[in-house]
Amino acid sequence: MNILIMGAPGSGKGTFSNRLKDEIKLDHISTGDLFRENISNDTELGREAKSYMDAGHLVPDDLVNRMVLDYLKNKMDPEADGYLLDGYPRTLAQAEAFEEATKGTDLAVDHILYLDVPHEVLSKRILGRRSCPQCGEIYNIYFKAPATENVCDKCGHELTYRSDDNAESLKTRLEDYDRLTQPVIDFYNDRGLVASISADRDFEPIWADIVKELKK
Numbered sequence: 001m002n003i004l005i006m007g008a009p010g011s012g013k014g015t016f017s018n019r020l021k022d023e024i025k026l027d028h029i030s031t032g033d034l035f036r037e038n039i040s041n042d043t044e045l046g047r048e049a050k051s052y053m054d055a056g057h058l059v060p061d062d063l064v065n066r067m068v069l070d071y072l073k074n075k076m077d078p079e080a081d082g083y084l085l086d087g088y089p090r091t092l093a094q095a096e097a098f099e100e101a102t103k104g105t106d107l108a109v110d111h112i113l114y115l116d117v118p119h120e121v122l123s124k125r126i127l128g129r130r131s132c133p134q135c136g137e138i139y140n141i142y143f144k145a146p147a148t149e150n151v152c153d154k155c156g157h158e159l160t161y162r163s164d165d166n167a168e169s170l171k172t173r174l175e176d177y178d179r180l181t182q183p184v185i186d187f188y189n190d191r192g193l194v195a196s197i198s199a200d201r202d203f204e205p206i207w208a209d210i211v212k213e214l215k216k
């Protein structure tokens with residue numbers, strides 16, 4: 001079974017990817033990891049990607065496509081019952097190229113899981129996150145606040161937050177995500193492949209919807 005998992009930052013992709021891997025033996029591929037592996041192994045694709053990144057440019061679609069296909073065709077875990085692709089395709093051009101390259105093969109996509117969460121909720125999840133630098137406990141000021149403001153319940157240490165998670169930059173990140181991703185979702189919707197899953201809920205009902213979808 002070949003699955004694409006899509007969703008904005010904070011939508012729970014990581015959590016559900018991990019659960020999927022526990023249930024089905026899928027090769028989980030994130031494009032971020034693919035870049036890092038190719039670069040650290042100094043492959044031809046890695047060197048090419050690095051030249052763009054060093055110059056402060058985005059890696060072009062064509063190179064991303066080649067890197068993903070290279071992995072799926074040559075490096076995929078032979079024991080896996082399919083792939084779980086995370087963070088790809090990110091643009092319409094990538095989706096079109098990927099379809100062209102995999103159509104009619106056993107690398108074609110079977111299911112697309114889109115974790116749909118309103119921006120307002122994503123913002124609270126991300127901006128409300130606090131963590132304890134001493135014991136590692138995670139809090140959220142909106143959903144799981146500590147008993148005393150900014151103090152860890154477990155060890156009493158002061159809580160910290162990630163400085164890059166400010167409201168303005170997050171708003172831009174979410175808007176960029178939608179702008180690039182909506183055409184990808186429309187593309188796959190036309191092919192009847194997208195399961196849009198309302199992911200502004202607790203874990204269990206979301207997971208139940210995912211299981212139901214994958215049985216189709």
Ligand SMILES: [Zn+2]
Binds near residue numbers: 134135153154157
């Ligand atoms: Zn603590």
